[in-house]
Amino acid sequence: MKVGKLTTYLEDTEEKISEVGIAQPAVVREGVSKAKRMWAICLVAILVLGATFAVRSGKHKGDPAAASEANNSVIIHAGTAYRGDMGVYINALGTVTPVSTINIFSQVSGQVLAVHYREGQIINKGDPLIDIDPSPYRHNFSRPKAFSITTAGF
DSSP, X not given: OHHHHHHHHHHHHHHHHHSTTSSHHHHHHHHHHHHHXXXXXXHHHHHHHHHHXXXXXXXXXXXXXXXXXXXXXXXXXXXXOOOOOOOOOOOOOOOOOOSOOOOXXXXXXXXXXXXXXXXXXXXXXXXXXXXXXOHHXXXXXXXXXXXXXXXXXX
């Protein structure tokens, strides 16, 4: 039943619109005026946004300090450059194997007084490595040779 009423209403409305001079010019005028009004609103909005952008971007051109505040730029400190070695540090698990390993044995025994090398240091032939306390050996050399010869003969 509702569909029948709707169909008759639409047919009656079409007849009224198709008659010359009834409601047709008003519908067209309202449609055109709404479209013009929408275009005008869009144009005004674009002009306002453009003017706002132009004012804000041209605001800091003459003042570098104000421009840096507005941009929230990063502060950079200058320093003196120098040439040198750069340490390379590796934080990893593993085994470090030396190129060569040398065991050091002394020909004499005694108390070590000083060590002249560090672990991992490169050494050359003839470099002193350790100092051994010489006092027990000085005592042996300070005895007279004659005494040592006579005691050796017995």
